[in-house]
Amino acid sequence: MSSSNRDPKRKNDDRDEKPISPPPVKRKVQSTTTKDAVSSFFKPTSQKPPEPLTWSERAVNEDTKTSLIVGKYVPQGTSTAPSDAAPAAPKKTRIAAFDLDWTLVKSASGKKFVYEAGDWKWWHPNVPVMLKKLHQEQEFNIVIISNQGAIQLHPDRKAPSALRGRLDSWKEKIASILRQLDIPVTLYAATQFDNYRKPRTGMWDEILKDLDLTPETVHMGESFVVGDAAGRIRFLTPEEYFLDEAPREYIRSFEPGDYVNTASVNDTAEDPPFVPSSEQEIILFVGSPASGKSTFYHQHFQHLSPSYIRINQDLLKTRDKCLKVARTHLEEGVSVVIDNTNADEATRKHWVELAREKGVGIRCVVFETGGGVCRHNDVVRALNLEMNPEKRTILPNIAFTSFNSRYSPPTLKEGFKEITEVKFK
Template sequence: MAPPRGRVAPPAGSKRPAPDNDPSVSPPPLKRKAQSAISKSAVANFFIPTSQKPKDRTTWTERSPKQESKDTPATLLVAKYLPEREEANKAKPPSKRRKIAAFDLDSTLIATATGKKHAGDAADWKWWHHSVPGRLRELYNDEEYQVVIFTNQGGLTLHPDPKSKPPKSLQNRVASFKQKCSVVLSQLDLPVTLYAATGKDMYRKPRPGMWNEMKDDYELDESDIDHENCIFVGDAGGRIAELKGAPKDFSCSDRNLAHNIGIRFQTPEEFFLGKKPREFARDFDPKTIPFAEQDDNDGIVFEKKNEKDMILFVGNPGAGKSTFFWRHLEPLGYERINQDILKSKDKCFKAAADLLKDGESVVIDNTNPDPSIRAQWIELASKHKVPIRCVWFKTPMQLCEHNDAVRSLNKLLNPESRQSLPKLAFNGFGSRFKEPKLKEGFQDILEVEFRFRGTKEEYEIWSQYWV
């Protein structure tokens, strides 16, 4: 068989000959010049003395919720940008601007340059629309608005638990976020303050913590502010999905924040592009539960049928169980057993047994979602030869989450200083819940529908949007 045309393979072990000018052989690849990942400007900037480098005009501070103790870790990140032209006026008291134009950050003022949901790094951003910076400058320079930014940044942790070592990706997020925001604010070049809520406390939208911090920073009382001409712009407007069109919003927190502080709300499409508002819906609206003047029994008749007995509560966290106890059962001489206070189920059983032994009537103020846990209390009551009755709180889960948030964030409505519960606590009850039945061994079952029980002042707090 004839050898193939072109070069003949060299004998084993010999060096491959140079191609010379053989036209049947492709020319060798050109030697590529090594490329550095470091830009020329970065190299040049390295050799510039610090005193000659452009000043970063963004200053950063961290804050803790005012209602918490001094040892509470900071959860609010605040960036204040001061343009060079304003430097000379820094020492002077700021002139009060009565109109506030507040904006969400992501998907409102900026978007990712890569098109991904979350930014990959500090450079992964672009203006949400090319008109954004110009419109904000008009607001400040021509219309005398104070421009501020309120953003939820739950992916940031300012002070990680020292006992746990977070992954490097989490450790670098705060630095990357600061770097991105400094560039955004410098391109805008207006006196702007940015507030970033990193926790699930009073600062997180729709709660009014960031608005209150803004008022303090600009020395504004609520009466100073021109609420009628203020506006909050954000993408979390609770908009419902359009058929073959835009998807539903992930939340209604921006619209709810504007409602809480009493100012107008628009989405970025409405504000920057002039589009018509879309339909929206809230998952839960406390306004659907009106305030009613309270009578002595709230419309509930609870009679003590036995000289001594046990009352077993059944209901989600935040269903109103403890409030019901204080209002209806404590006046009848019942003693309360609560696991949030005693910290363990075993301690609850021991405390209840001791009280029954002493001739007291007791209320088990726990969630008691399923027949298996209820059977243990029924057995204890039987052992002490007392009847057991059930009070079932039929409060929907979303309403319970709302109640929990209101309670944990407002001292006026939180006499026991309870902490907020994780979503898991509510989902856990829902997954285990079985409707209580008389056949389990109860003397009777009282079903309680939720209604707000409190003063007008308490209702004003409760009826705001908290989740």
């Protein structure tokens, strides 16, 4: 038997050995970073061109949080330095104001409410063409005015992350829109139900301040608004302006002018709607928020003070506090006027029982004011300091819907001596 000279620790035969490949050739990776970008990165901030889009926030007054977003877009290369040429004769400024959503842009996905930065497209191909023409050929000052109630500038820390990130996504969307347009535009977005919200005049006031204008220096006859919230200057819908369609008739369900009282304040031909009693009593108001309850008190009871004292839960905060204060006044021999909504029988029962406890009569005054009028009154009150000494703010929608869902008309069976109905006028 022949012996093998192979090392037993070696692998089988040379057939299992694979050829050794040469090392891979190193390839040069082409950088996408331009020399200008590198130069700009190391350039001092003072030497860099300004960003075309800048953001700021504003508040209605010093006592409130910011609620207006302002984005000012100035294309790079636009000169803002004063000209050495002789000043031209002063002429009035023309302003073209546009709503944003479903006027200039719409969602690319077809969704009605969009919060993704990239989900947008022009409302119509005519939009950017006509806006550029307004600026370049007709010398209009172009502004965008938009209500953005879904954006919160001061979200709670416990708010969902999607809500907290909504502002950043919206700003990305605006930046993309304005970059494509690339003309000087200032955007104003109202995020709260305050004086900035359209069709209120707060954003218009900011526009005039930013353009260093007064109402007298604006050419109101040639200025216009395109959107869905008309004001006093010429108003067009997107279909009328961009597509040259004929205007459509629009009838409002609520017309404030229908409620203007043209009678003289000294007119005594009609009987007064309510006659105070010579006996101690409780007067219980029943009515929606902003239905005219407090105004009625000031017109018919305030001059009788201290015989009639107003009890108001907006001021005292709780019903228990109202009952306590009312009980004290009744024990002192003073009549009280309960200026609350008192929407349902269960709430009114507290006051009927207090009247029985103190041995006084209780009468009810029901304010029959329509929902549209109440909401209008609420806004007028909040925005008119002379009419709002208690500085009440605009009520949320739930204040009205909650009253409507709880409301039951008062009846004499509840224990009232009489029920007087007051219509708003």
